[in-house]
Amino acid sequence: MSYFLLSRFLELLVILSFAHFSFSTQIQQTFDQCLSTIQVPDTFFTPNNPNFTTLLNSTAQNLRCLTPSYPKPQAIFTPLNEYDVQTAVICAKKLGIHLRFRSGGHDYEGISFTSAMDPPFVMIDMSKMRDVNVDLDDNSVWVEAGATVGELYYRVAEKSSTHGIAAGLCTSLGVGGHITGGAYGSMMRKYGLGVDNAIDAKIVNADGKIMDRVSMGEDVFWAISGGGGGSYGVILSWKLKLVPVPAIVTVFNVQKTLEQGATKILYRWQQLASNFDDDLFVRVIINPMDISGTTKRTISTTYNALFLGGVDRLLDIMNSSFPELGLKKTDCSEMSWLESVMFIAGYPTTVPTTFLLTGKPAFLNYFKAKSDFVKHPIPETGLEGIWKRLLKEEHPLMIWNPYGGMMGRISESSTPFPHRNGVLFKIQYVNIWSVPEKEAMKKHYKWIRKFYKYMGQYVSMDPREAYVNYRDLDLGMNDKNGDNTSFEKASSWGRRYYKDNFMRLVKAKTEFDPDNFFRHEQSIPVLPGKGF
Ligand SMILES: Cc1cc2nc3c(=O)[nH]c(=O)nc-3n(C[C@H](O)[C@H](O)[C@H](O)COP(=O)(O)OP(=O)(O)OC[C@H]3O[C@@H](n4cnc5c(N)ncnc54)[C@H](O)[C@@H]3O)c2cc1C
Ligand SMILES: *[C@@H]1O[C@H](CO)[C@@H](O)[C@H](O)[C@H]1NC(C)=O
Ligand SMILES: *[C@@H]1O[C@H](CO)[C@@H](O)[C@H](O)[C@H]1NC(C)=O
Numbered sequence: 112m113s114y115f116l117l118s119r120f121l122e123l124l125v126i127l128s129f130a131h132f133s134f135s136t137q138i139q140q141t142f143d144q145c146l147s148t149i150q151v152p153d154t155f156f157t158p159n160n161p162n163f164t165t166l167l168n169s170t171a172q173n174l175r176c177l178t179p180s181y182p183k184p185q186a187i188f189t190p191l192n193e194y195d196v197q198t199a200v201i202c203a204k205k206l207g208i209h210l211r212f213r214s215g216g217h218d219y220e221g222i223s224f225t226s227a228m229d230p231p232f233v234m235i236d237m238s239k240m241r242d243v244n245v246d247l248d249d250n251s252v253w254v255e256a257g258a259t260v261g262e263l264y265y266r267v268a269e270k271s272s273t274h275g276i277a278a279g280l281c282t283s284l285g286v287g288g289h290i291t292g293g294a295y296g297s298m299m300r301k302y303g304l305g306v307d308n309a310i311d312a313k314i315v316n317a318d319g320k321i322m323d324r325v326s327m328g329e330d331v332f333w334a335i336s337g338g339g340g341g342s343y344g345v346i347l348s349w350k351l352k353l354v355p356v357p358a359i360v361t362v363f364n365v366q367k368t369l370e371q372g373a374t375k376i377l378y379r380w381q382q383l384a385s386n387f388d389d390d391l392f393v394r395v396i397i398n399p400m401d402i403s404g405t406t407k408r409t410i411s412t413t414y415n416a417l418f419l420g421g422v423d424r425l426l427d428i429m430n431s432s433f434p435e436l437g438l439k440k441t442d443c444s445e446m447s448w449l450e451s452v453m454f455i456a457g458y459p460t461t462v463p464t465t466f467l468l469t470g471k472p473a474f475l476n477y478f479k480a481k482s483d484f485v486k487h488p489i490p491e492t493g494l495e496g497i498w499k500r501l502l503k504e505e506h507p508l509m510i511w512n513p514y515g516g517m518m519g520r521i522s523e524s525s526t527p528f529p530h531r532n533g534v535l536f537k538i539q540y541v542n543i544w545s546v547p548e549k550e551a552m553k554k555h556y557k558w559i560r561k562f563y564k565y566m567g568q569y570v571s572m573d574p575r576e577a578y579v580n581y582r583d584l585d586l587g588m589n590d591k592n593g594d595n596t597s598f599e600k601a602s603s604w605g606r607r608y609y610k611d612n613f614m615r616l617v618k619a620k621t622e623f624d625p626d627n628f629f630r631h632e633q634s635i636p637v638l639p640g641k642g643f
């Protein structure tokens with residue numbers, strides 16, 4: 112153990128704690144305690160360490176949240192094991208230091224590595240805790256929070272070509288934040304979400320104790336299974352069920368532009384996609400596109416699909432369920448499930464699946480995103496209104512994700528994720544830009560907020576539902592009703608993310624973390640009058 116690094120850790124804690132406390136005997140004792148417990152050199156980074164920024168940047172997905180106006184951590188701690196996490200929580204709690212937790216860094220608002228509340232703060236980066244233990248006999252896997260889903264998929268496929276995991280499409284998502292917020296992917300219509308397949312979890316609570324499903328209790332286990340990261344404890348690991356996949360699956364991408372009848376085909380897709388065979392997942396990626404050789408733009412709609420079976424059965428199903436797309440055998444490719452993960456994530460076929468072991472992100476830019484759930488098909492005039500608006504912006508993107516199948520057979524209260532029966536599809540809006548300037552951010556925010564307002568007439572209402580893993584700090588900001596207490600504001604986004612499950616989340620929070628130690632801009636609040 113390096114005594115030198117240890118004392119720097121403690122020095123930093125002193126500096127931070129000065130913001131809140133005078134130096135007291137009690138804190139001195141805490142230091143002694145920290146001194147005797149933390150034994151890990153090269154895990155504590157302050158801004159004067161030349162590697163600090165590299166580490167801070169390493170998994171930050173949204174470059175917007177690295178720009179100067181977003182507060183940076185005073186230090187980053189990279190625990191190597193569960194014991195280190197416990198120590199960090201105990202020390203921080205005793206000293207009144209605010210912590211943020213980052214696993215894969217994909218939070219849309221960057222709240223895992225920035226904080227507009229209670230500065231200064233320390234970021235606990237879980238990226239060194241990424242073990243994956245597949246147990247085929249038990250049909251399950253224990254995976255640590257810092258692993259990416261890509262690594263998880265790779266390790267499962269390495270053991271068996273007929274087992275998979277139901278979770279996200281983007282391969283660099285961190286298990287810690289991703290699963291905890293729900294986790295949908297291309298097998299959701301067959302097997303539901305990541306949390307629908309969660310068996311157990313290990314967390315560190317605000318007292319630094321490690322708890323599993325039995326010791327945290329069913330209410331807390333329910334709450335972390337979709338209630339979102341950063342509210343109840345530090346997720347150390349998840350135990351997930353393996354799901355059966357065929358040795359050969361089929362994928363396709365079929366693009367239709369406006370000139371090729373995109374509007375009518377998409378209108379049909381809305382009516383059909385949630386009733387397709389459970390083995391079939393066909394999402395639609397929508398964006399403006401230049402028409403080559405001209406100065407004109409059109410709208411591109413790409414049908415991006417996974418079928419859990421071979422090409423011949425797929426063609427039969429598509430011919431009877433969605434003939435309007437005109438799918439041909441030459442559009443399709445048969446491959447292993449792991450290869451389909453690469454295809455759906457958008458990697459060219461030249462990238463080997465071992466790339467997943469690097470845990471690297473494939474997508475880095477400045478963006479603002481939002482989500483909606485659609486329960487009635489958007490009429491063709493509505494689609495035309497969408498095209499008009501998309502064509503006016505530089506790099507907007509919409510992803511329409513089909514529901515139905517297993518998603519409709521799981522009750523709204525089975526997990527905190529309530530968007531189930533009756534949802535035809537989810538819309539994800541992303542507005543992307545490529546420069547750090549504030550003016551650019553303002554301009555692109557303005558566009559997406561206006562577009563979201565326009566879409567209000569076509570999507571779920573009362574509440575206008577949203578997906579917590581597509582965190583949106585706009586939600587609740589402009590709601591007119593209610594007073595301005597933080598609880599009222601929280602109820603506003605809380606109802607959108609969780610519908611009637613929100614109060615049950617609040618109750619579990621109030622009992623499990625009454626001091627609100629685990630908090631961020633949209634963490635589950637403690638009942639007013641019950642916390643501090
Ligand atoms: C490019 C891209 C593609 C995506 N694709 C999908 C998709 O296919 N399906 C889907 O469902 N979602 C998708 N998402 C959303 C994604 O699920 C969420 O952003 C998710 O929260 C990311 O988890 P993370 O660990 O990578 O992020 P982080 O930024 O590390 O964390 C997210 C949140 O969880 C908290 N948290 C992180 N680690 C822990 C921990 N160990 N203990 C407690 N709290 C923790 C953080 O404080 C933060 O509040 C996508 C996001 C991006 C940027
Ligand atoms: C920074 O990282 C490099 C490469 O990983 C390492 O060799 C170096 O010792 C690190 N510097 C400090 C001050 O930790
Ligand atoms: C980290 O990201 C910021 C913002 O994008 C950038 O200015 C800086 O050069 C990056 N630093 C490193 C070391 O990657």
Ligand SMILES: *[C@@H]1O[C@H](CO)[C@@H](O)[C@H](O)[C@H]1NC(C)=O
Nearest residue numbers: 426427429430431434438439
């Ligand atoms: C599609 O189905 C129709 C009948 O519904 C049939 O006549 C036609 O041959 C089928 N086409 C293919 C390619 O299977």
Ligand SMILES: *[C@@H]1O[C@H](CO)[C@@H](O)[C@H](O)[C@H]1NC(C)=O
Nearest residue numbers: 588590591592593594595596
């Ligand atoms: C809440 O805040 C807004 C803007 O800050 C203000 O216009 C409004 O009057 C406030 N509402 C109440 C009930 O205090």
